Amino acid sequence: MSRGSERLGRTEEEHYRERARRKKELVDRRIARATIDRGVLVVNTGNGKGKSSSGFGMLARSLGHGFRCGVVQFIKGSFSTGEDLFFRGMDGAFADRLEYHVMGEGFTWETQDRARDVAAATAAWEVAARMLADPDFDFVLLDELNIALNKDYLPLDAVLAALKTRPPRQHVVVTGRGAPDALVEAADTVTEMRLVKHAFRAGIRAQHGIEL
Amino acid sequence: MSRGSERLGRTEEEHYRERARRKKELVDRRIARATIDRGVLVVNTGNGKGKSSSGFGMLARSLGHGFRCGVVQFIKGSFSTGEDLFFRGMDGAFADRLEYHVMGEGFTWETQDRARDVAAATAAWEVAARMLADPDFDFVLLDELNIALNKDYLPLDAVLAALKTRPPRQHVVVTGRGAPDALVEAADTVTEMRLVKHAFRAGIRAQHGIEL
Structure with a gap:
C-alpha cells in the first residue's frame, strides 16, 4: 500500500x-x-434480506453475554434450517439457557388452510406470551411474528399488551414483512430492510448459509 | 381465540x-x-440497525451447515463485544472451522489519525484477501468493510478484483454504511437497512445483546 x-x-x-x-x-x-438502560423492542421489517438473520445475530450476541434467551419461529417453511442446526445443535451447549421453538407449519401458501394457519400461530403465540411474562428471559426473538399479525392470525391488541407489560429489562426482537403500524409505533428501534436486489431474481437458488 | x-x-x-x-x-x-447454485456476494448497507447482526446470523447458519468460515472485523470500537464472546468463545467449539480476526483499532473519530486507520485497514484486508483466495473457506464475513472503502482507506479496484476472482462456491457478506456503487453493482443480493427509528435517539444507551 x-x-x-x-x-x-x-x-x-x-x-x-x-x-x-x-x-x-x-x-x-x-x-x-x-x-437509559432498559429492555428494547426491536422490529425488523421490509421486503429485503436480513430481517431474521439480524435477529439470530442478536441472539448470538445475547448468548455471548450469558443471557437466558427464547426463540419462537412463527412461520417455518422449507427455509431456515441453518440457524436451527446451529443454535439447537451444538451438542446442547446452550440447553440450560436457550429455549427454541419452531411452531409454524410453513408459509400459508403451502398449507392453503387458514384454520390450520390460525391454529399454528395461536399455539406459537401461547409459547411467546409465556416468555414475555417471565423475567427470567433476558432476550426473546419472535421470528416472523409480523406475518402472523399482518394476516390477522393473531389479535394485535393482545400482542401489543403483552409486549408493553413485559419485564422492563427484557429485550424483544420481532421480525417479518409488513409490521403493523401500531407495532412500529410501540417499538424502540425499527429497521426497514429495503430490497435493493436479490440473487433469487437472477435465478440463483436459496443457498445454505445465506438463506437456509 | x-x-x-x-x-x-x-x-x-x-x-x-x-x-x-x-x-x-x-x-x-x-x-x-x-x-443456479453458486457462492453469492451479499452487501448490507444503509444507516439502520441490522447490517452486522445479519452478517453474524448468516455466520451462525453457515456454521450450522458445517461450513468453514472466516470473519474479519475492519472497524472495532468499544462496540461489538457480544458476537466476539459468542463466536470466539464457546470453549473453542468452532476452533477448527472458524477463523475470526478483529483488526480495526476503533472508529476513525476515536483514533484521529488517518495513517493509523489506513494501516489497520490494510492489515485487515491482507487477511481478507487470503481468505478470498482460499477455496477452503465456504463463507467469509467482511464486517464494516464498506466504511474502510467509503473512507478510501483501501483501493476499491483491488477489493472488487479479489471478490470477482474468489472461489465460485464461496459466499461473502460485506457490511457497513455507504457501500460504494461499484460494490453494489458487483453484488448478488443487496439490502439497504433503512433507519425508521433507533432507541439511541430516545436516550437509551447501546444495550448488551442488541448493539453490544
Whole structure:
C-alpha cells in the first residue's frame, strides 16, 4: 500500500485530525446523553434480506453475554434450517439457557388452510406470551411474528399488551414483512430492510448459509 | 381465540384457499426458475440497525451447515463485544472451522489519525484477501468493510478484483454504511437497512445483546 501519512500534506493531515476531533466530540455528546438502560423492542421489517438473520445475530450476541434467551419461529417453511442446526445443535451447549421453538407449519401458501394457519400461530403465540411474562428471559426473538399479525392470525391488541407489560429489562426482537403500524409505533428501534436486489431474481437458488 | 374456520363462511374459506393456491403456484414457478447454485456476494448497507447482526446470523447458519468460515472485523470500537464472546468463545467449539480476526483499532473519530486507520485497514484486508483466495473457506464475513472503502482507506479496484476472482462456491457478506456503487453493482443480493427509528435517539444507551 502506498497510502498513508507520507502522502498527505501537513495541512491535509491537520484538516483530517480536526474533522475527526469534531466528529468525536459530537459522538461523545450523543453517548453522554444516552443514559437509559432498559429492555428494547426491536422490529425488523421490509421486503429485503436480513430481517431474521439480524435477529439470530442478536441472539448470538445475547448468548455471548450469558443471557437466558427464547426463540419462537412463527412461520417455518422449507427455509431456515441453518440457524436451527446451529443454535439447537451444538451438542446442547446452550440447553440450560436457550429455549427454541419452531411452531409454524410453513408459509400459508403451502398449507392453503387458514384454520390450520390460525391454529399454528395461536399455539406459537401461547409459547411467546409465556416468555414475555417471565423475567427470567433476558432476550426473546419472535421470528416472523409480523406475518402472523399482518394476516390477522393473531389479535394485535393482545400482542401489543403483552409486549408493553413485559419485564422492563427484557429485550424483544420481532421480525417479518409488513409490521403493523401500531407495532412500529410501540417499538424502540425499527429497521426497514429495503430490497435493493436479490440473487433469487437472477435465478440463483436459496443457498445454505445465506438463506437456509 | 375465537378465530378460525368456524367464523369464515364457506365462500370466504374457498376464496382464501384459491388465493393461497395461486400464490403457491407463483412461488413454485419462481423456485423452479431459480436453478443456479453458486457462492453469492451479499452487501448490507444503509444507516439502520441490522447490517452486522445479519452478517453474524448468516455466520451462525453457515456454521450450522458445517461450513468453514472466516470473519474479519475492519472497524472495532468499544462496540461489538457480544458476537466476539459468542463466536470466539464457546470453549473453542468452532476452533477448527472458524477463523475470526478483529483488526480495526476503533472508529476513525476515536483514533484521529488517518495513517493509523489506513494501516489497520490494510492489515485487515491482507487477511481478507487470503481468505478470498482460499477455496477452503465456504463463507467469509467482511464486517464494516464498506466504511474502510467509503473512507478510501483501501483501493476499491483491488477489493472488487479479489471478490470477482474468489472461489465460485464461496459466499461473502460485506457490511457497513455507504457501500460504494461499484460494490453494489458487483453484488448478488443487496439490502439497504433503512433507519425508521433507533432507541439511541430516545436516550437509551447501546444495550448488551442488541448493539453490544
